Amino acid sequence: MDFESLRTTVLDFVRDHQAWAPVITGIIAFCESLAVLSLLVPATVILIGIGALIGSGAIPFLPVMVGAAIGAILGDWVSYEVGRYYKDGAKRMWPLGRYPEMVQKGEAFCQRWGAWAIVVGRFIGPARAVVPLIAGVALLPRLPFWLANVSSAFLWAFVWLAPGAGLIDWLRRA
Template sequence: MDFEALKTTTLTFVETHKEWAPLIIAVLAFCESLAFLSILVPATVLLVAIGALIGASGIPFWPMVIAGGIGAGLGDWVSYEIGRYFQHGAKSIWPMSRYPQMVAKGEDFCRRYGAWGIVIGRFIGPARAVVPLIAGMFEVARLPFQLANWSSAFVWAFVWLAPGAGVISFFNA
């Protein structure tokens, strides 16, 4: 299945089965935030497209933001725990092993910004799923990581869904 067919199928399903929209958004946000899986799933484009569908079809905005925030927060949390578990051995796992320069940049980023790097990294495309993994590898303390993770997850979900939903419609939801 090509990307355009996947996008059309997903949007048609969400429009037809609006009650499934929060779960679909949560799963897409999880996939977008989970190390390695974010490379395989075109979640960002789908989230923006679903945001437009929210504005056009009367799907309530705020439950979708909450669902997206939960999915993104869980994805980063799992990535962080994978990094803590494997520590520096995670560097030998694909795709980290294929992009050592990206890992080095992520390491420098985590050293420089600590838990704040999670907030910043969430909004930088390729870094989004890698920074939590690297934060786990370098054992950034769990509490600061989780505070940064969950607060930025909901802001991230809002940022991706709001433009399509329209500035006025999300305040009316």
Template sequence: MSLNEITHTIMQFIENHQIWALPIIFLLAFGESLAIISLVVPATAILLGAGALIGTGTLSFVPVLIAASLGAALGDLISYWLGKHYHHQVIHSWPLKNHPKLVFRAEQFFERYGTLGVFIGRFFGPLRAIVPLIAGAMHMPTTKFNLANITSAPIWAFVLLAPGTFGVPWLETLFG
């Protein structure tokens, strides 16, 4: 089953079983923000589709925004905790040991931007879940990490939900 087929199936399920929309959106945002697992979770496409369902009145904006924000913040927090407590084991385990350039890029990104890097990192594909892991491994103060994490999560969710919510026509061709 292709990623497009999986995305379409999940969107159909959410549309037909709206009671499950918030838990699914929470879990997908959580998975996309969790180190390693983020590489296989199609949350971005689902959140864009959820925005389209909000735009049609099928889902409500605020609850979906909250579910996605909480899932993303919790995923990053767990990634940070893993990095802080299991630095060497995490960095030298599969799949990160097979992608030293990605780890190096995340370390460089974090060293260059610090707290702002955690905030900005949420918006950049593969770095999204690796930056919190590296922030923890580099012993970033928890308060600074949480500030960046908690402020960036709702902005990230809004950015993904907004196009469908506020009527970008090309989304209808993708998910319609």
């Protein structure tokens, strides 16, 4: 199944089963935030599409946004814990083992910015799923990680869902 077929299938399912929208959005956000899975799921376009479904008035915004945030939190948490568990061994695992220069840049980024790297990384496409893993490898303390992870996940979910949900139209009218 190609990305376009996956996107269409998921959006059709959400449209037909609106009560499942928060759960499905959470799963998509989890896939987007998990280190390796993020490469296989076209989550960004699906999230924007779900935002458009919200904008049509069929699906409530807040439960879907919370679902997306929870999925993103869990995906980053799993990536972080994998990094903490495997430490330097995670750098040799696929796909990180194929891109040692990217890992070095990620480590420098995490060491320089600490927990802020999680917040900033969440909004940078390729870094979104890798920064938490590298933060775990770099042994970023758990409390700063969790604070950054939770706060940025809710902001991230809002940013991806709100435009399609009608934020742009609302701002034009305001």
